Amino acid sequence: MLSPAGSGAQEQPMYRDIRAAAGRGRAAFDAVAAFLFDNTRRVPSEFAGLDRSTGGALGAALKREEFSAARGSICCLYPDQGPKRLYLLGLGPADGFDGSTLRVAAARLAAASHAAKLRNIRLELGSVTGRAVWADRRASALTVAALVGRAVGDGLSIGNFSFDTYKAKPSGSRGSRASGRTPTSLSVHVDQPLRGDLAFALRTGASVDVARELAATPPNVAGPSWIVSYCRKMARATGLRCSVIGAAKARTLGLRGLLAVGAAGSSPPALICLEHRPAKSKRGARPVMLVGKTITFDTGGYSLKPATSMDGMKYDKCGGTAVIGAMHAIARHRLPTPVVALLPVAENMVSHKGYRPGDILRMHNGVTVEVTNTDAEGRLVLADALSYGCARYRPRAIVDLATLTGGVVVALGSACAGAFCTDEDWWSHLARAADDAGERLWRLPLWDQHREMMKTHHADIVNSAGREAHPIQGAAFLSHFVDAKVPWAHLDIAGVSDLKKPDDLHGKGPTGFGVRLLVRAVESL
Structure with a gap:
């Protein structure tokens, strides 16, 4: 019997845990899932055993005129014998196959598995692990099996996400879980070559969920003091070191950009410092530094946003939540590279304490900034964090993430993040990591001409210079606060951090973009 299975993002509660497990005989599972390329009309040789174990069900389905293995189909x-269910996952044309195709298929499978209340499933990937296209990727150090295992794990995790913390629970829901009718975990069985990387991706996926849940938490809950408390608790749970520079210490250090932006907030601004110090790292090793814009809500300040633009501004903290998620994963994976994360956290509100257009701020490194737009606040908090981090930690390389400009959304939409980097080696490293993680970057220019644009008469630079080269202005501004000798990349994730409508992989809302990319970038150093 052939029937369509559900697709797309789920709003219902999903599995609490998905884990990788060893493969064994097909009949012992609740279901088996086979990954197929489009226009497959005969049983591939690698699936001959599967077809026999299901009494020819696979071959019969492939011969049906209406059968399609289009990308994302499920x-x-x-079958009359063997597993109770056999899922056929479409990969589309073999010529266009890549990791994103596997992620979409696995995400569909996660949703379908939960809807069917499966507790275990075996994956049959066939020729996917031998596709030559994987070898053509940009000099990945990962094997084909690793790329496949991680892409499948990514998709399962992404498809399993739901955020229902603030929804009323249906009556009887506790009884359903207690009786075991709704499973809380799913075991995914694969062959040995894939298992380790599938497990790695699922573990990283749990950290991506941390970022997505934090991003979705509403601003009346997740204010600056709440984020500080969360980071302290997470650090204790994962073995990270956490220190917090409060408003008084920030004033002493000269973090005037951070203080100005957060002056009108419901709780004081802070600079959160998370450190991953692996026991096996060399003594005196310089850390990688991650910096994430963490504006818990952005009204625009006195340069007030219109009401339609203010909706969804809880997502202005997504740069910070991605960094938090990445640090969560880096600690849990026990990666050997030392990493420090800086999270300038503030709420950009309006009151008599708020900063104004026309104010001139002397920043941490002594550069003076004339405020021309209080809605260009993210670069002010990032600037102080970058300057402080360069002086305090002497990092070997830096990545900052921020929902910084609407201009990058106009330029690139939600297909990729805008990337700015003037160090070729560091850019190549990040580009490879982005490819491996399935999180697209598109490099935009950052030239001296752009830096000159930011200069002004009454201060060294302005925080906003109008609409010309709008997405580049943020990077040009930040470049004035980074040690020129340190490789640095700025990622503007405004178009990819949250979605206004579902795409073929994510549902509406936060995506956790950047977590997998940062983890892979640190892992591959």
Whole structure:
């Protein structure tokens, strides 16, 4: 029997845990899932055993005129023998196959598995692990099996996400879980070559969920003091070191950009410092530094946003939540590279204490900034964090993430993040990591001409110079606060951090973009 299975993002509660497990005989599972390329009309040789174990159900389905293995398609067979269910996951044309295709297929499978209340499933990937296209990727150090395992794990995690903390629970829901009718975990069985990387990706996926949940938490809950408390608790749970520079210490250090932006907030601004110090790292090793814009809500300040633009501004903290998620994963994976994360956290509100257009601020490194737009606040808090971090930690390389400009959304939409980097080696490293993680970057220019644009008469620079080269202005501004000898990349994630409508992989809302990329970048150093 052939029937369509559900697709797209789920709003219902999903599995609490998905884990990788060893493969064994097909009949012992609740279901088996086979990954197929489009226009497959005969049983591939690698699936001959599967076809026999299901009494020819696979071969019969492939011969049906209406069968399609288009990218993202999923259908369910109910064989007369063998597993109770056989899912056929479409990968589309073999010529266009890549990791994103696997992620979409696995995300569909996660949703379908939960809807069917499966507790275990075996994956049959066939020729996917031998596709030559994987070898053509940009000099990845990962094997084909690793790329496949991680892409599948990514997709399962992404498809399993839901955020229902603030929804009323249906009556009887506790009883359903207690009786075991709704499973809380899913075991995914694969062959040995894939298992380690599938487990790695699922573990990273749990950290991506941390970022997505934090991003979705509403601003009346997740204010600056709440984020500080969360980071302290997470650090204790994962073995990270956490220190917090409060408003009084920030004033002493000269973090006047951070203080100005957060002056009108419901709780004081702070600079959160998370440190991963692995026991096996060399003594005196310089850390990688991650910096994330953490504006818990952005009204625009006195340069007030219109009401339609203010909706969704809880997501202005997504740069910070991505860094938090990455640090969570880096600590849990026990990666050997030392990493420090800086999270300038503030709430950009309006009151008599708020900063104004026309104010001139002397920043941490002594550069003076004339405020021309209080809605260009993210670069002010990032500037102080970058300057302080360069002086305090002497990092070997830096990545900052921020929902910084609407201009990058106009330029690139939600297909990729805008990237700015003037160090070729560091850019090549990040580009490879982005490819491996399935999180696209598009490099935009950052030239001396752009830096000159930011200069002004009454101060050294302005925080906003109008609409010309709008997405580049943020990077040009920040470049004045980074040690020129340190490789640095700025990632503007405004278009990819949250989605206004579902795409073929994510549902509406936060995506956790950047967590997998940062983890891979640190892992591959």
